[in-house]
Amino acid sequence: MQKIGVFVCWCGSNIAATVDVAEVVQAVKTQPGVAFATDYQYMCSEAGQSIIKNAIKEHDLTGIVVCSCSPRMHEATFRKTAQAAGLNPYMVEIANIREHCSWIHKDKNEATQKAIILANAAVAKVNLNAPLVQGESSVTKRALVIGGGIAGIQTALDIAEAGYEVDIVEKEPTIGGKMAQLDKTFPTLDCSACILTPKMVDVAANENITLYTYSEVEQVKGFVGNFSVTIKKKARYVKEDLCTGCGECMSKCPSKKGKDEFNCGLNNRTAINIPFAQAIPNVAYIDAEQCIKFKTGKCGLCEKTCSANAIDYNQKDEIIEREYGAIVMATGYEPIKLDKFDEYQYSKHPDVITSLELERIMNAAGPTGGTLLKMSDKEHPHSVTFIQCVGSRDISGRGKPYCSKICCMYTAKHAMLIRDKYPDVEVNVFYIDVRTPGKNFDEFYRRAVEEYGVNYIKGQVGKVYEKDGHLVVQAVDLIANKQLVLDTDMVVLATAIEPSKTARDLASMLTASIDTNDFITEAHPKLRPVESPTAGIFLSGVCQGPKDIPETVSQAGAAAAKVIGLLAKDKLLTNPCVAHSDELLCNGCSQCEKVCPYGAISYIDKEVNDHGVRETRRVAQVNEALCQGCGACTVTCPSGAMDLKGFTNRQIMAEVDAICK
Amino acid sequence: MVHKSLEQACLIMDRSGVDTRKCMMCGKCSATCPAFDEMDYHPHQFVKMVTEGDIESLLSSKSLWKCLSCFACVERCPRGVEPANVVEALRVTLLRRQGENYITADDIPGLLDDKLPQQAIVSAFRKYKK
Amino acid sequence: MIYTYYPGCTLKTKAKDLDLYARKSATALGVTLEEPEDWQCCGAVYPLARDEIATRLSAVRTLVSARDNKRAVVTVCSACHHVLVRVNDDMKNDADMRGKVNRYLELENEYGGETEVIHYLTMLRDKIGFDEIKKKVVKPLEGKKIAAYYGCMLLRPSKIMAFDDAENPTIIEDFIKALGAEPVIYPFRNECCGGYVTMSDKSLAKKAAGKVMASAKDNGAELIITACPLCMYNLDANGGADKLPVRYFTELLAEALDVK
Known part of the structure; x- marks a missing residue:
């Protein structure tokens, strides 16, 4: 028989104004196993915790129930309190009488009765609690970064800087990603290559970084601290160690x-x-x-x-197996395909281009040597029309429902750069909203209008067509309430961006969750933005959501900090509330293995002793380091063999019984 | 925003099958419309005014009879709003009122010529009177 | 190949050419078009309002009769095609509408949009194939620069009509090529000609038709072809003083197949 203490918190007036805490104390005292009950103004305070510790010692308590706020808030606090008083931390249960009770009820009597029921349920559960001990697992002190754009580069550099080994896998033959294709960067207009390429060189020179370019992740096994990854290095047919890059x-x-x-x-x-x-x-x-x-x-x-004898037509794809403690997704983005937006004639007319194509045209190393030319006849344009939100904020099924976030600023940049270099070129920008939150961003956009004379027109373009050798834009000016038919020489489409096509397959390999737009989901949208809900998987850059370079670099650093925090540990404590299979009940059906989102369940042939009968059976085995305690297997198991420690079927039923009494 | 008649706004949304609140005022419908210059209220204004419940102004507008039902706005709207359906719902609302036929049967013979296809006559009866 | 053939009212009156050449060409191509005896007018204009039930019924009757004959319906007139496809889509995807219509018609077997409605052009492309037609062309229309006028009804809304890419359609151009002529691509081929208001608002109809005509001419067309009797009328009546000739696509097909 347990000796249980119940501690009812007032949370100032948060609980006490709606719940009669004294009545709760009196009521729980009648419950089986309850040896002590009291209330206090702030149970989480130093003084409140002392009350708990003293009671544990004084009354020899074997378990406690704290009636307070959500366990998300203070479960960890009270577990430490119990541990300090010599009690196993898993003998602590929280009855949430704040979020689930006082905050959502008005009637004090009703709320009090509900608080009593919630407290009774927690008491019923503690009566069946057993002490649990956290296990340990080792940590491979090397990280893998998937993607070698600015996000992956920054994350890798920061991890390497802290002294850990890190590998980058990049699918293209070079690192650099989209940023390498950009001409200038907003809002400072520094040359993209000038700020990126030194970082690329740093990556190559860093002893802690190994680069696998022209490579793809083929398979991921294992769990936080102990991932085992198969990398396919595609044949370049050129020996990397011999090629000097002479061209x-x-x-x-x-x-x-x-x-x-x-x-x-x-x-x-x-x-x-x-x-x-x-x-x-x-x-x-x-x-x-x-x-x-x-x-x-x-x-x-x-x-x-080749004077270096680097060519090797017989080179084969190479398979590399490596162990990692942490994996960072930095798979970036692509502009969407525009085949469903042919009212703009992108697929038909060479002078209708995407913004990324304009970056290349404006770049000294690009197809026109940095001179703004029409691609149709390589002539100088006299007017350029920008169309914003092409495929963004689109719920018609043609585009993406989200704001691609970077387009307003890069369009202002393009418009400004064109007006600066070619003052004779008229520049019109059709926009729905101009979104410029960011340091010096709105000032930048206003400069494009006020100093550089870019015409911003609120409204969209309905159709682009060719007439007499130039383009015609049929649009609306919503503020003037007029339809416009403008002649122009070039049309630039601010194309929506979408996550890299590789993200979905990788996410499923990593058991990282992904949203309906194929962005990788973060563990918490505000408080854990660079972690995946899957332990040991971290997010860097646009794979998590649209973002510009400053934001990407910040997030890349944050992801690196999280990785470093993980790799700095010699041992990881595992969550003891994991699934466990009773091998005598297991019928070997494999259903739990199929539903497990973490790949934590495998089947082994094992000799069991079933009431004196010795035989070899196929039984489920849970890898406790991989199991996240989600419980999917326990509800799937048809034979009742699977149970979750700390949340056993008996415990849950006891709680339900207590509530239904 | 002043809801002049929320009830009427809901009626038009039901009748057209369009949730006008999905509109983000990008103006693509008005940029697309081949009858824009003939209209007093333009397609994007139709959508906005329905949301605001300003139905009576629309019912007495010239635009109501300028829309060509060409569906270019429906095709290109990024929000899945169907402005042409809104216009039709308004037309129907007006025509169902007593004495509000736009064209009566007696008017039709005067509008005919030798080559006018049958479908124009049939549809005129359906489009302009109830 | 046997199809239920739905000519529609206009093809029996002012657009007899469209009908006649469709039939002759079909025969030449080995397609049997069976016209039901008791077909009714489709209504000519698709009722956009969701609470218009009665105006959908005649289209449903046509669709039901095709279903009962276990045949797909082939249409020629753009307006009929538009009405039949959209009403069919309502019957398939709008449970409320389906319920009301079925309760009213008291059919032996409820109708839920099972009939396949195909346009004559789609039949040429998907069921016969333009390559096949090319082989059967006896008198290729060599050297003719022909502008396809799609108009609105066949293309939009593309999600429901599923006829061709609404912004860059190719089906009629491919058809023109199969006949040995040269298609002229021009920007206003999928913009409205104003046919909808041709009775009630001549000035708007003239303006819209004039733009289409000018666009086709600017791009070097000698002739415009269409599948829509109303577009045909409107482009011809309101296309301006120096308008291009406008003909039905079926007439050209019959000409090329030498069955005219």
Whole structure:
């Protein structure tokens, strides 16, 4: 028989104004197992905790119930209190009589009766509680960062700086991501490459960082502190250790018709290619689908040209297995496809472009050498029209329901840069709202209007079409309440962004949850924004939600801090409230294994002694380090073999009985 | 916002099957509309005025009979609002009132010519009178 | 291939060409079009208001009779096609509407949008194939620059009509190519010609039709083809002084197949 103490908190007037705490104390005293009950103004205070500790010692209590706020608030506090008084922390139960009772009721009598019921239920549960002990698991002191854009780069650098090893897996042949494609960055207009490429070089030079470019994560097993990851390093057909990045091969390659991905397909590249001058690693790769040697067996010019003997047509994909303590998702974004927005004629007219394409056109290393030209005839445009929110805030099914967040600012940047460099070019921006929250952001947008003379027109564009060799924009000016038909030379679409197509598969490999838009879900939208609900998985950059570079870098640092905090531990304490299978009851049906979202359940053949009968049976086994205690298996198990420690079926039923009495 | 007639606003939303509150006032409907210049109230204003319950102003507007039911606004609206359906719901609301037929049977012969297809006559009876 | 053929009122009166050449071409292409004896007018204009039930009934009757004959319905007129497809969609996806209509009609078997409604052009593309038609062309319309006028009814709303890409349709251009002519792409091919107000508001109808006509001409068209009798009338009557000739697509098909 337990000896239980019940401690009823007033929470100032939060509880006591609506619940008659003295009546609750009197009522619970009649419950089986209750040896002591009292109330106090603030049970979480130093004095309140002393009352608990003293009572545990004085009355030899074996379990306690604290009637107070939500366990999310102070369960940990009262567990420590109990532990300090020599009681197992899992012998503590919280009856939530604040959020679940006093805050939501007006009638004091009703609220008091409900508080008594909640207290009785907690008492009934403690009567069946058993002491639980947290287990321990080890921590592999190495982190994996998936994605080598600015988010992944910053996270990796910060982790490496703290002295831990970190690997970056990047699917493209170089790191740098989208930021490497940008020309200038808002709101300071510094050159994107100038601030990014030194960081890329730092990554390459850092002893603690290993880069796997042109590589993909194939499989993830294990759990926090002990992930085992399979990485596929795709064949580049160029030996990374020998290639000097001289580019001679590119000048000789006769297959010149590949779409240059780095320049958004606005120009062509050779089959053997280094994506851009500052690529890291500065190593070529061969696009086998385009290469004449691979297609016909003839050619081999790059091999003959290469003075470093780096070409290897027989290179194979390489599979790498590594262990990690923590994994960071930094998979970034892509602009959405615009095939459903043909009223803007993007797919038909070369002078209708996306904002990312404009970045390349404005960039000195881009397809026009940094001169603003129409792609149709390589002539100077006299007017440029920007259309905002193309596919953003769209619930028609054509686009994305969310605000892509970065477009208002980059459009202001583009408009300003064009007006600055080419004052003869008229620039119109059609917008729905201009959203500029951020340091110096609104000032930046206003400069575009006030100093650079960009025309901002509130309204949308209905149709873009060609007439007499130029483009016509049919739009509305909502403030003037007029329909406009404007001639223009270029149309730039502020295209919505979406998470990388790789995010969904990776999330399922990592058992990280994902929302309806394929953004990775954070553990708490405000208080744990860089952690996945799955222990040991962290989020960096746009994979969690649209964000600009400053925000991405901040979040990347925050994710690194969380990783460092994890890797700094030698041992991890595991949650003892995990599932447990009674092997005598288990019928080996595998249903629990199927529903487990964490991959924590496996089946083994085991010899059991069932009432004197010895036989080998296939039984479920729970990996306690992986189990998050969600309980999905316990409700699925048809034979009642699966139970959750700390929340056993008996305990839950006892609570229900107490409530229904 | 002053709700001139919330009841009437709800009626139009029901009748058109459109929740006008989904509108974010981007103006795409008005940017698209081929009859914009003929209208006193424009498509985006129709949607806004229904939300606000200003139904009577719309019922007496010229625009009501300028909408071509071409569905370009329906096609391009990013919010799934269907302005053309709103206009039709308003037309029907007016026509169902006694004595509010836009065109009567007696008017039709005067509007005919030799080549006018049957469907124009049939639809005129359906579009303009109840 | 046998289909239920729904000509609609206009094809029996002012658009006899559209009907005649549709039938002749079908025969040449090995398609049997069976016209039900007792078809009724579809209503000519789709009732957008959700509480208009009676005006949907005649379209439902046509759809029910096709279902009972276990045939898909082929339409030619854009307006009929629009009405039948949308009413069918209501019957399939709007439970309230379906309930009301079925209760009123007291059918032996409830109707829930089971009938397939296809446009003659879709039949050419999906059931016969433009490649096949190309092979059967006897007199290719070589050198002719033809502008397809889609109008509104076939394309929009694309979610329901599912006819072609509403902004960049290709079906009539592909049809023109199959006949050996050269399609002219022009921006106003999917913009309204103003046919809806052709009786009640001549000036607006003229303005809208004029824009379509000008757009086709600017892009070098010699001829406009359409599937809609109302567009045909309106482009012709209100297309301006130096308008292009407008013809039904079926007439060109019959011409190319040499069955005109």
